[in-house]
Amino acid sequence: MPSPVTVDRTVPYFPGATVLGYPRIGPGRQLKKALEAFWSGRSEVDDLQVSLEKLRMETRRHLADLGLTFDDGAIPLDFSPYDHVLDAAVMLGAVPERFAHVVDAAGRVGPDGYFALARGDGERAPLELTKWFDSNYHYLVPEIGPGTPIRFADDRLVRDFLQAAADGDTVRPVVVGPLTFLLLSKPAEGSPKGFHPLDRLDDVLAAYADLLRAFGDAGAPWVQLDEPALVVDTWDVPRERVLAALSRGLETLAGDLARPARPALFLAAPYGDLGDALPLVADSHVEAVGLDLVRGPLPRPEVLRRLAGKVVVGGVVDGRNVWRTDLERALDLLQRLSDGIGEGARVGVSTSCSLLHVPHDASRERRLGLSLRPALAFADQKVEEVQILARGLALGAGSVRAELAAAGQARDARTRLPGVRRDDVAARVAALTEPDLARAPYEERSAAQAATLRLPALPTTTIGSFPQTAELRRARVALKKHDLDREGYERVVREEIARVVRLQEELGLDVLVHGEPERNDMVQFFAEQLDGFAVTDHGWVQSYGSRCTRPPILWGDVARRAPMTLPWTAYAASLTDRPVKAVVTGPVTMLAWSFVRDDQPLAETAQQVALALRDEIADLQDAGIRIVQVDEPALRELLPLRRADREEYLAWAVRAFRVATAVAGRDTQVHTHLCYSEFGDILDAIDAMDADVTSIEAARSRMEILPGLRAAGFCRGVGPGVYDIHSPRVPTTEEVAGLLTAALAAVPAGQLWVNPDCGLKTRSFEEATAALTNLVQAARAVRATL
Numbered sequence: 001m002p003s004p005v006t007v008d009r010t011v012p013y014f015p016g017a018t019v020l021g022y023p024r025i026g027p028g029r030q031l032k033k034a035l036e037a038f039w040s041g042r043s044e045v046d047d048l049q050v051s052l053e054k055l056r057m058e059t060r061r062h063l064a065d066l067g068l069t070f071d072d073g074a075i076p077l078d079f080s081p082y083d084h085v086l087d088a089a090v091m092l093g094a095v096p097e098r099f100a101h102v103v104d105a106a107g108r109v110g111p112d113g114y115f116a117l118a119r120g121d122g123e124r125a126p127l128e129l130t131k132w133f134d135s136n137y138h139y140l141v142p143e144i145g146p147g148t149p150i151r152f153a154d155d156r157l158v159r160d161f162l163q164a165a166a167d168g169d170t171v172r173p174v175v176v177g178p179l180t181f182l183l184l185s186k187p188a189e190g191s192p193k194g195f196h197p198l199d200r201l202d203d204v205l206a207a208y209a210d211l212l213r214a215f216g217d218a219g220a221p222w223v224q225l226d227e228p229a230l231v232v233d234t235w236d237v238p239r240e241r242v243l244a245a246l247s248r249g250l251e252t253l254a255g256d257l258a259r260p261a262r263p264a265l266f267l268a269a270p271y272g273d274l275g276d277a278l279p280l281v282a283d284s285h286v287e288a289v290g291l292d293l294v295r296g297p298l299p300r301p302e303v304l305r306r307l308a309g310k311v312v313v314g315g316v317v318d319g320r321n322v323w324r325t326d327l328e329r330a331l332d333l334l335q336r337l338s339d340g341i342g343e344g345a346r347v348g349v350s351t352s353c354s355l356l357h358v359p360h361d362a363s364r365e366r367r368l369g370l371s372l373r374p375a376l377a378f379a380d381q382k383v384e385e386v387q388i389l390a391r392g393l394a395l396g397a398g399s400v401r402a403e404l405a406a407a408g409q410a411r412d413a414r415t416r417l418p419g420v421r422r423d424d425v426a427a428r429v430a431a432l433t434e435p436d437l438a439r440a441p442y443e444e445r446s447a448a449q450a451a452t453l454r455l456p457a458l459p460t461t462t463i464g465s466f467p468q469t470a471e472l473r474r475a476r477v478a479l480k481k482h483d484l485d486r487e488g489y490e491r492v493v494r495e496e497i498a499r500v501v502r503l504q505e506e507l508g509l510d511v512l513v514h515g516e517p518e519r520n521d522m523v524q525f526f527a528e529q530l531d532g533f534a535v536t537d538h539g540w541v542q543s544y545g546s547r548c549t550r551p552p553i554l555w556g557d558v559a560r561r562a563p564m565t566l567p568w569t570a571y572a573a574s575l576t577d578r579p580v581k582a583v584v585t586g587p588v589t590m591l592a593w594s595f596v597r598d599d600q601p602l603a604e605t606a607q608q609v610a611l612a613l614r615d616e617i618a619d620l621q622d623a624g625i626r627i628v629q630v631d632e633p634a635l636r637e638l639l640p641l642r643r644a645d646r647e648e649y650l651a652w653a654v655r656a657f658r659v660a661t662a663v664a665g666r667d668t669q670v671h672t673h674l675c676y677s678e679f680g681d682i683l684d685a686i687d688a689m690d691a692d693v694t695s696i697e698a699a700r701s702r703m704e705i706l707p708g709l710r711a712a713g714f715c716r717g718v719g720p721g722v723y724d725i726h727s728p729r730v731p732t733t734e735e736v737a738g739l740l741t742a743a744l745a746a747v748p749a750g751q752l753w754v755n756p757d758c759g760l761k762t763r764s765f766e767e768a769t770a771a772l773t774n775l776v777q778a779a780r781a782v783r784a785t786l
């Protein structure tokens, strides 16, 4: 007779050392290569599946080689072919109505449907792309309405788990938790007023319960539910509602559904402090909780004691930065965590968040030389650090004395590198006064600029970059390999600038750009030319889907050596009578998209970068350039997740922008460009930046931003993006005209600019030309109706 199943409230073994997630792109960017081969038709769907499985397998093996145990769930299964939030939506079958056809009768979504959701399919717009918490990773925003299907539909993750198990690896599946899923979603089009995706909580919980049962059947010892949404207190619903939803989720998934019907649950809360959510988790039946102890404090003693029955996983190794951990401090923190929990405490060691945000392996960075490299820890080094700490915690600090000492020495050596502190830079920052930050009143500027620039109503422009041709990429590689000399390379760049200027004249754009062909990347290009920055050879991190960036490392005081973009912009200007807009990357974005020194406040570092840019803008102006755009796409990204921290951040961010731009005279038009974020809650800061023109993402969200801008009293130029450059779709003239008409309902014609959402570098010339043709035509058509 089968014995009746009894509820199992014991806590199973949890590995001493783990990481919350690992880079998914592959050390050789295998993911990117496999995806792009498939999308371009160079490979078949079977090839893609084989490549992805190979990548998953190699990642598991690699983590096991680095020392993570392979049979107890220490190795996370956090792979995604494109994005983990999209995966959760697909798992739930929760696709928007326009994509209903991509879900088959069994509830699964095939590769074509999956990528159509991510990238559009020529007719249907993809899901909106936006920043994941305060990082430069982008996720796809699920669209949830009252009628959106929600059930446990697609079991890909379970199949991936079984595939690993068949190879002998018992991994720990990582899933976006139900609350985070719903809080990151937006209401589907046509949802009634007042509807919030959280209204679908019970349906989502039921689906997650089925998922957990499936993992139970598959034999998973642990499942990690990521609930970073809990560390944010700025959602569009009151905190009480978030906490009530959490209680309900914990009850349903951890209490009502008990082991052995489900695996043990590890609730992880990266990117900050759980705050008042932690007691609820403590009193629930989840078996393990992960705390971000890099960003968050050690919980108060009375809360810690309530965690006694659980495994508490201390995230003490920073998953967001590349500096070696102060192991001594981290071990001490873990010890205090353990002591605070009390007798029988079970403490695991982990990273503060997934290592998704850092590159694979610092030991490959040969060029960084002997000075900086020992101070760095990329993902693989962090995997080693969590193990050292776990050993130290289990066996005492004495057992890892040598490792602690080596880490300490490396950190000390870094602070003594020449260039870390420079008196000349410190003196310039200290000498800044209020007049250095102020420009003439906007009315004066706008009159002066109108007289100088003589632009038509609804002026058309682009955001800066044009598609990067294969020839250009080849030339850059050849330059690096010394197959092409500097002069030869610059010739190629100049030819490209000339071509792009001609193209823009032919298209009839009003404000031209030089096209940024000299830039490998908008941050790296400047970082390479600034003192205080180092660049990596292999330090790729995923930005979204197949897109990767290589963040520079800001390690010392920042200063400009020589003009950076001036020669290129001036060359473009020499080829045309139309105004040419110079484009530089702003201070906040330089910081956000680099790994930044952790030995002084960001505000201080930002001013140093701003002063370097100020020098560049002064030079551009002296050379006769009358429009300068300072890109700050990351302005919103660094916005703290807790309301209480926001004001301070926005103050220094705005200040840095003004330090960089206030050198512009009244007839020099300052633009800024912001993209891929919700800007609704920083409109005042955008206003305070005092740019003459602000171009802003809007195409995917259909101009949602504009009424808010108007309400905030924004009276300067604004260019809501009318062409979504992150999709291969070419918008029609009618579509663009429709968006412009919509924009005119919220913005006076005299303020409105016409431009794409962002730069064109990810598109082909063919797509960009077609889209810009339509954009110019639409602008002319709407202009004629004014």
Ligand code: MET
Pocket (backbone or CB within 6 Å): 463, 464, 465, 522, 583, 631, 633, 673, 675, 758, 759, 760, 761
């Ligand atoms: C992510 S914002 C990009 C701005 C840059 N000027 C470009 O056009 O590519």
Ligand SMILES: [Zn+2]
Pocket (backbone or CB within 6 Å): 463, 633, 673, 674, 675, 676, 757, 758, 759
């Ligand atoms: Zn942009």
